[in-house]
Amino acid sequence: MKILLATALLLLASTAHACINEVGTDRSGRRFAPDWYLGDDFTEPMRKRDGREYALKRATETIAAARKQPSFASLTNLGVLLIYQGQYPLAIRHFLSLERRYPGHHETAANLGTALELAGQDHVALRWIRLGIQRNANEHLRTEWLHARILQAKIAAAREPDYLQRHSIAGLRFEAKPAPALPAVMPAGNDGQPVKPWELDRSLSYQLMERTQFVPAPDPVVANLLSDWATLNLAGGPLENADALYELAVDYGAPRDALMRERQAYIRKTIARAQEPEDATGDYSCAICWPRGQ
Template identity: 35%
Template structure:
């Protein structure tokens, strides 16, 4: 049908493609990926929060055979959140004597002792909590124990984190990579989840600066870059800097590298768009000269009458 050869240019320009809206990210090999999380935002909200408003944050999970948390334990949790750690320890110790074996009592005692500065007792009760309910805190309390062991180590060697990391990561990491952290073997993806969960809780109480939090944030950033994308890794690096990471030049180097990946990924993206536009314009000019379409109906009718 000859009339189909009349295609108003206005109509062509008004065509819109239908597509889903995605948030683009950049993988460590410079390719385009999707951003599935924004961990630094979650952590900043935790950092800016007031512990007293976080009543549900301190563990009051029950083990499989336990009754719901008692009012006495709630009062102990409130003492922790308000900074009265001596009173919290006294309440929770009495609760353990009266109702021995509860997971939540052990976990909350561990938290109270840590915030009070008694790291040995804190480690004892956190490990006891893990024994009573290993799946608590989404199965991430092993990292809490590792943090406490590192804090104890720092008492004898304050410069330890200047030369080591709490979590030593290999150069190449995939979600199924197996990593050994203080004798505990973990998949990289599990470690990523554990870091987010534990840091989100810890930042409610621990404000900048803190060497262990800074070190964990740096490792979290590296994991995000390997397993997700470099955009959230940059934000986590900056958060690590705020917490006093001892080698800011190392952070600058990583951020510069990540930003270069983002730049070249965007450059390639816009180059493809420019190439597509150039090809479309070339085709339209060629088609117009070949009289495959006309800009107006009168032009079409004139060309038809000339045939």
């Protein structure tokens, strides 16, 4: 999904090293500073859907700007507002008009794909999302490959009702253990090459921060993605985030099965027994943490 506010949130995340230094716990019980929010603070924007509320509060300003100077940027923002307002047919017409007026923009393709998906037209949405990637391989900080996989999964689930119970939308396979390792095989990104663990984390973060603004709980697609994101954090990130993401996944409809209970028990036991180091910012690192400057 292509929403300008979520882009701002991701830009904030990339510069958070200067101000956020909460201390987390890795799967071995070591403390480290992932340079970002942890636990419930980490999932709060998705629970509260803050991005949507912010956009709706700025509706008058957005409309006025588009009327005063109908540029590509202001008209794009107006179309995004229509999506936030739930006016999907109008948003589709708006972005088709924008494509005719300013042809070839990857932003338009991604926004149109989002509006079409929310209107229930997944097949057409997938074509526009793929077109957006073709127009700009860096689309959505190179995370739009996951949006395409989401649409493919939704199309498959329309044919096979139990598809999402048997498949990982992100294409991940974790060991069925309380503390699994990172997947041996990573999915292909925007450029067709396997993503790195930190790129996978960024893709799940970007796409879910946006999707949860539009899709309230329960929702099987979001539940599937959150479950994988939680396990990714368990395998290579802060355990505090893994636990909070599992809880949010359950809220979205993921079953709290025996394996999830085992994993959460492992998480909580490991956090409780973790030793406080003299310097949590030392040489510790996490496999999925975003490199500085990315």
